[in-house]
Amino acid sequence: MRADGPVTSVTIVDLTHDGVGVADLDGRRIFVPDALPGERVEVVLRKRRRKIQEADLKRVLEPSPERxxxxxxxxxxxxxxxxxxxxxxxxxxxxxxxxxxxxxxxxxxxxxxxxxxxxxxxxxxxxxxxxxxxxxxxxxxxxxxxxxxxxxxxxxxxxxxxxxxxxxxxxxxxxxxxxxxxxxx
CATH class of the missing domain: 2.40.50 (OB fold (Dihydrolipoamide Acetyltransferase, E2P))
Structure with missing residues (x-):
């Protein structure tokens, strides 16, 4: 995981077809590998394109009961x-x-x-x-x-x-x- 981007917390609302967590932040879709729907997670923001941004999972703040x-x-x-x-x-x-x-x-x-x-x-x-x-x-x-x-x-x-x-x-x-x-x- 890279640690050089801004850190923020988001709530995962969905998964992509390949299992990557999806969150919304300021009108952008954030994609977070290893995060599950319903989880509140802390992420390191990295690659950004138009209305899409990739992030690395830093830690799970509120885990899903399915984790x-x-x-x-x-x-x-x-x-x-x-x-x-x-x-x-x-x-x-x-x-x-x-x-x-x-x-x-x-x-x-x-x-x-x-x-x-x-x-x-x-x-x-x-x-x-x-x-x-x-x-x-x-x-x-x-x-x-x-x-x-x-x-x-x-x-x-x-x-x-x-x-x-x-x-x-x-x-x-x-x-x-x-x-x-x-x-x-």
Missing amino acids: VAPECEYFGRCGGCALQHLAHPAQVSFKQGVVAETLKRIGRVEPGEWLPAVVSAPWHYRRRARLGVKYVAGKDRVLVGFRERAGPYITDMRGCPVLMPPVDGLLGELADLIGRSSLRE
Whole structure:
């Protein structure tokens, strides 16, 4: 997080389709990653364009009852998950809302009735993932993981709680294997 912009507090009123908190401040929309609807948060303002401004979450002043501790130690840096801080039932509800809104806005379709969501376990549910692989000279090793949230870098991770156990436990071994091979070049 950058600490060089002005600091203010805002109330989060919504989430974008990709889980970024939205607030209003002086006629501008403020976008705050890791903030949830209903929360009062302190933010550091940064990039501003016309009526839109990005901000970094400095601290949560009044948390949402739906806020939970993220399971993953890489949450916030890794771009693989955006909603680990939101309780699983609330995540499902949010995602259903995104589907409904998208169907209405793009497809001009409003189903009269929705089937219940097909819900898996909140952790260790992904059998497949698109991971990045990169040799990082400064660390003198290969990294295998998801791309970082705010950049082109690979998250330095040894496991992932959304990947199924066989895959989750192999990230570090895969990085070591590639690092020992000629593939790293």
